[in-house]
Amino acid sequence: MTIYFYSALEDPYGCFSNFSKHSFEMDGVYYKTSEHYFQAMKFMGSEEDMDSVRRAPTPKMAASIGRDRSRPLRTDWEAVKDDIMRQGVLKKFETHADIRQLLLATGDEPIVENAPGDRYWGAGPDGTGKNMLGKILMETRALLRRE
């Protein structure tokens, strides 16, 4: 049975969302959520902009800063964004044993980010979106199974 998630606070699998409150360190730097990590990496090369994202009190605010196109987006973003998401999601689940167990316990079930407004990371308004975050969670699950 397909596992759907979207709201970090309300859904049974809300911890699969990048907005869930699961912090980690990457390369010695602290991130409050995987959304903070993902959005900060848009500004690699500008410590000031990366820090603005890192300091954001909530993942929603981190996303808002990351989507602010008055700040220069790194030029290779489209080429690297999937791998950055992979790295952040893997680190999150490596760091927190409870959610790692929950992810592993989903077995081989499909995982879908049921995000109506997002046809790339989620399933979009009609379920035909790319669901890249769901795919990355399934890849992460397979990697963690081997560890």
Ligand SMILES: Nc1nc(O)c(N)c(N[C@@H]2O[C@H](COP(=O)(O)O)[C@@H](O)[C@H]2O)n1
């Ligand atoms: N909660 C939530 N609200 C939205 O409006 C969304 N688009 C998403 N999806 C998440 O957005 C992140 C990437 O966004 P951008 O590429 O910066 O637009 C990623 O964490 C998606 O899972 N979630």
